[in-house]
Amino acid sequence: MATARLILLLTVAAAAAGSCCFCSAQEVIVGGVGEQLATAPPAAPAPSPPPPYCGSVRTAVEAHNIIGWKTVPADCAEYVSDYLTGERYGRDSDVVINEAIAYAESLKLSGHGKEIWVFDVDETALSTLPYQAKHGYGTKPYDHASFVQYVAGESAPALQGTLRLYRRLLQLGIKPVFLTDRTEDQRAVTTHNLLSQGYYSWEKLLLQPVGLQTTTQAFKTGERQKLVSAGYVIIGNIGDQWSDILGSPEGYRTFKYPNPIYYVA
Amino acid sequence: MATARLILLLTVAAAAAGSCCFCSAQEVIVGGVGEQLATAPPAAPAPSPPPPYCGSVRTAVEAHNIIGWKTVPADCAEYVSDYLTGERYGRDSDVVINEAIAYAESLKLSGHGKEIWVFDVDETALSTLPYQAKHGYGTKPYDHASFVQYVAGESAPALQGTLRLYRRLLQLGIKPVFLTDRTEDQRAVTTHNLLSQGYYSWEKLLLQPVGLQTTTQAFKTGERQKLVSAGYVIIGNIGDQWSDILGSPEGYRTFKYPNPIYYVA
Known part of the structure; x- marks a missing residue:
C-alpha cells in the first residue's frame, strides 16, 4: 500500500509536469576569443530549477x-526546502492565522467557560522543521525512532503564528485544548516543550494511548466527541493535517495549517 | 453580512502582507549626462508587482x-488574471484531474451500473472565464443578470482537464451525474452547452428548482442523499466550490477544482 x-x-506529479520538464537538455551557447576558449575550464551547468x-x-x-x-x-525536494525556509511558508501560515483570529474576534461568546479551541501539536503548535531539515524535508520515508528522539529533546520551537492565535484566544476567553497523536508516554516531554515555548496554560492535553490501533482521524474524532459530550463547545479547530479537522464533530470552524512534507491519515 | x-x-489580506508591501515607495536612482538629464522625459514608474x-x-x-x-x-486583480490566463491554473487543475483519474483507475468496480461520479457544472465542467474576463475576474460584485445572459449564450467552453476525466470515467463504466446550482429554467441551455462541448451523455442532470430558498451546499447534499437512497454509489465528486463537496453523503472521494475568483456557500 x-x-x-x-x-x-x-505518477501524478510526472504526468502533471508535461513533456517539457523532463526532456529539456541544458542548452549551452559557447563563445570566446582565441586561446581563452581552449584553456578556460568548462562552465558548470546551471542548476535545474x-x-x-x-x-x-x-x-x-x-x-x-x-x-x-x-x-x-x-x-x-529543493522546491519544498525553499518553500519552508523562505518567506512563503510563513506568509501562507500568517494568512490562515489572521483569518482564524478575525473569526474568533467576530464571535459573541457566552462566557460560560466551556468554549474551547482545539490545537494539534506537531507542525501546528510546535515545529519539527529542525528535525525535518536533517531528514530530507519529507523526501525520505518516516523514521519513527529518530522522530521520537527529536520529540524527547523537548526542543521543538513554537510556530509563531499559532502562538499568536493561542495568545489572542486566551485574551478572548476561549480555552485551548491540545489534541495530538503523540502518545501518553510523551506527556512529560510534550508538557515541558509547550511550556518552554510560551504555551503556558491549557484546558486539556489529550494524547493517544500507547499502542492504539486506529487512525489519527478516528482517535481525534472520538476525543472531540468526548469533549462535546462533556459540555464543551468547540469554537475552532486547527491542524496541519486533514485528519486533524475532518470528522464530526469538527468544531464550528476548522483551519488547515500548511504542511507540504508529510501526510497522516 | x-x-x-x-x-x-x-483585512486579512492586508494584515498578511506585512508592513513592507504597503509602505515601500518607488525608489528611483537618477543618472545621466549633461543636457540629457534635463530634456529626457521622466521615466514612467515601473508597474508595481x-x-x-x-x-x-x-x-x-x-x-x-x-x-x-x-x-x-x-x-x-492582476495576480488573479495572470494566474488564470497563464500556465498555473491549467497546471493546478491537471494535478487534481490526474489524481482523480489515478484514483478511478485504481478501483475495482462492481459492474452493477449504479456507480456514479458527481460533477459540478460552472468552473468545473464548463468555464465561465470568457465572462469573468469581461467582469474583472472576481474583483467586482456578482451581477446576476449579466451572468444569466452568459449562460443563455450556451457558449461556455469545456474545462479540458475535466473533460478528460469525464471521458476516462465513461470508459471505466462510471456514470456521470451533473449537479449544479443553475436553475431548472436553464435546463435546455445547459444541456445544449454540455453536448456542444463534448459531454455527450450522462445519467442525470440535476438543477435547482427556481426560487429555492437554501444554500447550494444544502441543495447539493440533499440531492446526493436522494441518489444514494435510489441505490447509486457515489464513487467520486468534483467541484470548484467546497459547497459542492462538503456534507454527507459526499461520495467516497472528493476533489476540489481550483477557483480563485468567487465563493458560493
Missing part, C-alpha cells in the same frame, strides 16, 4: 486533493 | 481557510 501510494503520487508542477502538488495537498502519500517527490 | 465579509477578507500575499490568499481559499468572501481583493 505504501509503495503503491508513492508510485501514485510520483525545480519542476513547475511542485507548487501545484503542494496546493493539491493543502486542498486535500492528493491524499495517502508517503514522501515528497524527489525532484521537488 | 456581505459587506462585513468583504471587509474581513481585505502584485502583493506577495495574493498567492497565499489563493492557497487559503483552496484549502477552505478563507470562506464567505464576496470579491477578490482589488490589489490582487
Whole structure:
C-alpha cells in the first residue's frame, strides 16, 4: 500500500509536469576569443530549477486533493526546502492565522467557560522543521525512532503564528485544548516543550494511548466527541493535517495549517 | 453580512502582507549626462508587482481557510488574471484531474451500473472565464443578470482537464451525474452547452428548482442523499466550490477544482 501510494503520487506529479520538464537538455551557447576558449575550464551547468508542477502538488495537498502519500517527490525536494525556509511558508501560515483570529474576534461568546479551541501539536503548535531539515524535508520515508528522539529533546520551537492565535484566544476567553497523536508516554516531554515555548496554560492535553490501533482521524474524532459530550463547545479547530479537522464533530470552524512534507491519515 | 465579509477578507489580506508591501515607495536612482538629464522625459514608474500575499490568499481559499468572501481583493486583480490566463491554473487543475483519474483507475468496480461520479457544472465542467474576463475576474460584485445572459449564450467552453476525466470515467463504466446550482429554467441551455462541448451523455442532470430558498451546499447534499437512497454509489465528486463537496453523503472521494475568483456557500 505504501509503495503503491508513492508510485501514485510520483505518477501524478510526472504526468502533471508535461513533456517539457523532463526532456529539456541544458542548452549551452559557447563563445570566446582565441586561446581563452581552449584553456578556460568548462562552465558548470546551471542548476535545474525545480519542476513547475511542485507548487501545484503542494496546493493539491493543502486542498486535500492528493491524499495517502508517503514522501515528497524527489525532484521537488529543493522546491519544498525553499518553500519552508523562505518567506512563503510563513506568509501562507500568517494568512490562515489572521483569518482564524478575525473569526474568533467576530464571535459573541457566552462566557460560560466551556468554549474551547482545539490545537494539534506537531507542525501546528510546535515545529519539527529542525528535525525535518536533517531528514530530507519529507523526501525520505518516516523514521519513527529518530522522530521520537527529536520529540524527547523537548526542543521543538513554537510556530509563531499559532502562538499568536493561542495568545489572542486566551485574551478572548476561549480555552485551548491540545489534541495530538503523540502518545501518553510523551506527556512529560510534550508538557515541558509547550511550556518552554510560551504555551503556558491549557484546558486539556489529550494524547493517544500507547499502542492504539486506529487512525489519527478516528482517535481525534472520538476525543472531540468526548469533549462535546462533556459540555464543551468547540469554537475552532486547527491542524496541519486533514485528519486533524475532518470528522464530526469538527468544531464550528476548522483551519488547515500548511504542511507540504508529510501526510497522516 | 456581505459587506462585513468583504471587509474581513481585505483585512486579512492586508494584515498578511506585512508592513513592507504597503509602505515601500518607488525608489528611483537618477543618472545621466549633461543636457540629457534635463530634456529626457521622466521615466514612467515601473508597474508595481502584485502583493506577495495574493498567492497565499489563493492557497487559503483552496484549502477552505478563507470562506464567505464576496470579491477578490482589488490589489490582487492582476495576480488573479495572470494566474488564470497563464500556465498555473491549467497546471493546478491537471494535478487534481490526474489524481482523480489515478484514483478511478485504481478501483475495482462492481459492474452493477449504479456507480456514479458527481460533477459540478460552472468552473468545473464548463468555464465561465470568457465572462469573468469581461467582469474583472472576481474583483467586482456578482451581477446576476449579466451572468444569466452568459449562460443563455450556451457558449461556455469545456474545462479540458475535466473533460478528460469525464471521458476516462465513461470508459471505466462510471456514470456521470451533473449537479449544479443553475436553475431548472436553464435546463435546455445547459444541456445544449454540455453536448456542444463534448459531454455527450450522462445519467442525470440535476438543477435547482427556481426560487429555492437554501444554500447550494444544502441543495447539493440533499440531492446526493436522494441518489444514494435510489441505490447509486457515489464513487467520486468534483467541484470548484467546497459547497459542492462538503456534507454527507459526499461520495467516497472528493476533489476540489481550483477557483480563485468567487465563493458560493
